[in-house]
Amino acid sequence: MQSEMKSNAADPLLPEEEEEDKHLPTFSDSYICFNKDDSTVFRLSRKYRTHFISFVICFILAGVCCLIWSSDHTSTSATTATAVSAATANSTPGSTRDLADSKKTIGGSKHVLHIDVNPTAIPLPPGQHDQQKHLPAEGIQIQLRPYKDTGINLPVMPIYGSSETARLGYDHVYVIHNLGHPERLVRMARLLQLLKITAEFVPVIQPPQALLQLHLPALNVSSTSHSPSLANIVEWHTRYRIYRDMANEGYRSALILDDSVDMELNIKTIMRAIHSHIPADWDMFFPGHCGAFESSQPKPSPDKLPSLRLANMPICLHAHAISHKGLMRLLHHLPQMPNSNEIISMAIMRLKEQGLLKMYSVDTPIFTPRPEEHSTNGSKRPAGNKKLDISAVDHLSLWRGKNGSGHQ
Template identity: 50%
Template sequence: MKSELPESVQDEALLLRSTTDNNEQLSRFRLHTVLLLLLLLLTGSVFVWSADPPPTAIKPTNEPTAPPTVHLRPYKDTSHRLPVLPSAGPSSHLGFAHIYVLHDPAHPWRLLRMTHLLQLLSLSAEFVPLTDPFLTRMSIYRDIRQHSYTSALILDDSVDMELNIRTLMHAAHQNLPRDWDMFFPGHCGAFEGTQDTAGMLRVANMPICLHAHAVSLKGAHQIVNHVKPSQEIIEMAIMRLKERGLLHMYSLDVPVFTPRPDTDEAKKQDRPAGNKRLEISALTHLSLWQGKTQKA
């Protein structure tokens, strides 16, 4: 018959078994802890050695944003290669049916500057090489008539404009009468004299400079039909039509287009008489966009 152990001996056995179990659990806990620490260390090493962003990540940089690529194509049957600016929507012509930009090949760098400026403002335009001041402008007036454009804005490639040109031109269109033939949003003086009308629009008696002017379809017909090739400059030929009452002309009280000096060192007196500095120059904004510090 199996003898039972004393109660004190049984308690010691239970205590010894419990201690052994606790030691085993502590050992397993320590092992798990060590494995976890090793895993964390390995993970940390991978993170440190993989600190560089993936190839698709965009790294912050102080370099200026590159302007959009400019695509060139031959202009009609000439050797001139000019930019192609796709239409940017109904508002890309500033309320006109078309925009022409006269490019002077003697200043090739203006071509890229004007193209980037139009892209910045989301404007569309047709570049035309300026071969002869009189003949080239007359060819544009004929082109307006040929394509039956209801109106067209004609800009020199040297112009600067207000940054909010869309808003300003929208307001100008709201005030233009229906019978307008020529409109001068940029001029060197229009000799309006004293006028009773208030607002941004003025009747232009003798606007000077054609660096930024618009022509309606009716105005283009009048110019093509009545201006003949001669030795006088195109501005004077147009002024004679105004004197004969064949053209209705209007201008802005404060021009929103102005010629831009070719260099930052150009003196103030080099600006055509009557031109005012712009409130917010679009070309200055373009220079900031390209990371430059060009002065207005």
């Protein structure tokens, strides 16, 4: 009994005044864990307690750093995966404010392509500059530039790489923008961003007034049905201007698209296969057309791509490519302005029928106009067209989210 009392007195962890609590530890000097089954006591000294606390703090800090890095990485990925509206649906075409403050232009011999990453800057129509509008935080503002000698601001798409990948195998890609449909400009800019296609937007513009007066007769009773309409003159002038620009810039080939087109999501893979099989003598190629009988046309040769065809009458120009040889023949045989009410697509087909142009097409178009924009009821497609296997525009709505916010 005395030895037990001495043992208890020698242990500083047991209070001397409370005999009945001799088995309970105090935590003034250390952490103590005990197991009631075997009464084993584990003591952690102050040294180990300090190490334990330091380890816990370091572990917590490391976790916080990982969370911060993960959040930043996710935000950056979302930013690079989204394109932003280059114009708003309620903006007046051609009146959007130019965001540039430098002397760089688009359309010259050297194309300067730039992305303004300021997500709060958005072009506003005149009179609305004081109403600051904000884009989603993950948005990328595509910079606007006036197109050549016009005051029309259009998106400047970035350079995504070589022509083989970024320009679908051509020296240049043109996108014709109808100023009456700003929503198409927004969608097409996003679509090019999604597919990483570098293109130059070109506006549909009227020819100079003097040229109009020369070719467009006064609207009176004496006018005949053979006189060119204003719509035909504008389209002819727009496309002829592109052909002249292609020659002036020295492009050996170019793809010309309307801003209303949709395309296959794997368009780059398809175009690589076409370029490896299309004969070298091609003048014009129609990856998009309105020809009802292209699928029945023969292939250039048995070993060529199954979908490649000798063109019959592709007609539509919403997606067509021109080689340098074909361009020279177009500029030589097409007048600068129409002499009759013949539309430019039929004038080009006439050159083909005369044996002046070597044309190729595909059995089923891989570029198609959106059905809702081709007809008033939204249910019809041009002749020879069918629903795309994987629509890039439909995928765009999934990529950016149904509300266009960039979230799935």
